[in-house]
Amino acid sequence: GMDMRSERRALERGAHIVVGTPGRLRDHITRRSLDMSALKAVVLDEADEMLDLGFREDLEFILDAAPAERRTLMFSATVPRSIATLAQGYQRDAVRISAAGEEKQHLDIEYRALSVAQPDRENAIINVLRYYEAKNALVFCNTRAAVNHLTARFNNRNFSVVALSGELSQNERSHALQAMRDGRAKVCIATDVAARGIDLPNLELVIHADLPTNPETLLHRSGRTGRAGRKGVSALIVPNSARKRTERLLQNAGLKATWASPPSADDVMRRDDERILADPVFDEPVKDDERGFIDALLARHGAEQVAAAFVRQCRASRSAPEDLMEIAPFTPSRERPAGEGFARRDEAPSRRDDFG
Template sequence: MTEYDNAVPAIAKALAKRGYETLTPVQQSMLDPALVDADALVSAQTGSGKTVAFGIAMAPTLLKGAERFSQAGSPLGLVIAPTRELAMQVKRELDWLYEMTGATITSCVGGMDIRTERRALERGAHIVVGTPGRLCDHIRRGALDISSLQVAVLDEADEMLDLGFREDLEFILESAPAERRTLMFSATVPAAIAKLAKSYQRNAVRIATAAEEKQHVDIEYRALMVAPSDRENAIINVLRYYDATNAIVFCSTRAAVNHLTARFHNRNFDVVALSGELTQNERTHALQAMRDGRARVCIATDVAARGIDLPGLDLVIHADLPTNSETLLHRSGRTGRAGRKGISALIVPINARRKAERLLGGAGITPTWARPPSADEVAARDDERLLSDSIFDDAPREDEQELIEKLVSSHGAEKLAAAFIALYRSKYSAPEEIAEVSLEARKPRDAGDPASRPLTPRGDFGPAVWFSLSVGRKQRAEPRWLIPTLCRAGGFTKNEIGAIKMQPDETFVEIAAAQADAFLKKLGKDGMMERGIKATRLAGAPDFNSFTRGEDGPVRDGPRMDKPWKDRPRKDKPWKDTPRRDQEQKERPAKARAAGSGPRDERRMDDEVWGPAPKSKSFAGRKPSAGKSSDARGPKPFDKGKPKAKSGGNDRRK
């Protein structure tokens, strides 16, 4: 007797055919007889088999004791998922799980042809799987009739609320019959999920599986410390070292996804991208390429990769640190699924260690702090894989024996081995050299703690070497972007940078003597950094007394200007910074005098635009009255349409 014999017979047969020998805790909990026809709020971590779990839970209500479904009509079951990829994945799982029940399962997801979905709904379906937005569209247009709905499932309910689908979920649940079953599956149960469950469930059974208390026990977490400039090189070496069947690299932005995808393509990796800017067809093809082995590395953003399940995904790399601990767990949950082992590697720049520690601490994870695999370690791992390759286990075939003898007699065993090694290594990208960084955590800057590291005054910076940079104030150089540029170029932190002295055309920078040689070595012979900045090592300290105040202002070791801005002479301000209207105001009086008009006419619009002033007979020969304007030429063009004063005469002209 197997442990899923309590399931509906058709479902049990499908599980046996699929090779299920044991069920996960959340799947076993769905077989509890007390749960039949009851609402449930289930919290289980990603990768715990939730799709099969709610498939098992829905079956008794949908089939009502029958072995197979009758003819399809209005849907009896509805599964709501946050993303298109997860909805399509759920449909694939339910297809094999309900194969022997004769169920018709239809998907309704954004990005697909809505007309095709409408025709499928018109033909009838037993179960509909969809995303909130598209399901709402079908319901409002009358294409989806959920009046016969018996079970509604909310998969990844917490993610749907985070993505802003609360109103859509409420609309769908309020449109469904009140006597339906409602099953909610969520990785966590925050207050918003508890409130939603209280509003739309009836006496729900709360189920918390053991996996909720121990987060991803099959995942090995590794925090890899790198210099900021070596982040991408570290990702390459990690991919090469583990050589996983499938790997996913998480980035924080679409631009980062596009950048890494282009670079990895150039490095001979079989890589696909997954981001929100891709069409549904492109995203489907990318995932299919990972499933059938045409691609081995997927570079994705968080939103695009929610809920995806890739077979053989053994490695997750966090190229950019996640924003919170929940996202860290969600990303890592792509691996270590269904009893498989997996590795979650965080690429941690040395200036982001504290952020990484906060994220890991919030997730309750104690990682292994280490450096990324070096080029030598990657090469040694390649040699191990080569020597243990299964190709050596196969005996030579008879039709190959003659060719083998010719090769051995022509080239010898040593040359053949060398050629085989070269051919074996040609399919891999060469590993990268990575600078070593310290793994020691920074101590807190607390003056009362004797073990802490005190802040060092800039005057006591210690032995340093002066460098000249080929940018200055004229090139709008500023410490706020010069310091990160130096850190990326040299692979050190801002603590190794001392004084910064800016001149009109160059900038002098102090760099700790212990880092000076390594800094020059990383720059190379030309000494070029980002933005075309050239760094030159100086023999000694520059003579700042030789730099006097000139047209470009003083040096940057004191106030920027000797006088307040209001006392500065006008000539110090370049003409290019003067507003354009100032120039026009200088030119207009000269144009007006050339036209023969007086100062009063300078405030009026040009006659060429407005035409001559109108002449009215009522004003001809009229003597000005007291309190009224003596201007008998009629109203000015800009007076037209303005209300007159209530008292006698036009007060505006008094």
């Protein structure tokens, strides 16, 4: 999505490192604005995702255009067979290095599986966002349409939201991420592909609005939080019909999650009150230029009325929490007593009677 001409001028001036998307690099090679003759190394980042997205033809074109005597480095969170095959075709005497830093990272992430009734999914996400009030939160959806829908819904509910999906230009992506880093936005709603490789230093909460399709995606999404010694929460929103599937997903990923109900409206209100009581604004001493007006306020309205007005203002500035339907709590199968199980109807979404 960037201007081709300014890139061409930058390449004419010469560069030590060129970073690009496969399609754009191929364009520059075809138009002879990128001279590959002196290239020393080719690096493929997120190599597995590149192949999944159908960039294989472009990647092969680029690798064929590069000098035979070069280093080829491939980086990937997962190494499926397709990556191994590509590596064999384009690397000689390759060494495979597995970084073993994953376990430590996941100790800093608290996994929560939240059981909800199907119609309550979005309401549950609203309550989770309100309960944690994270500096930065990332909400994952499986499709662009779901990203657009949730962005509109949360904007209406007074959350400061940005969206990340394949529809955005590079410029729009950069603006969205900068808004998160600056604190102008607190919630980012994204698809898996759009969120690849992004780094938000204050990301405290990851919410899976749509369940990940495989264990690798679950780990990759959750790994956006709990970095550099900071704690993070990864919350899966689990409709009734997906309880068993979620249990298998967590098991295959080697993760233990706490099964619970999402925060109720009362839980959110209690948390709000705790935050008001703990607000550091109460630790600041009264300034001389404030004292006269404070005395006037107390003389006219009394301490109780002034405190009531303060509480109302605090509550009015936040989006109201949602009332959620109560459903039976889910106990993972390995924690159930022998012989105890769920009836088949517990797996299916609850059927509503005909509208009368």
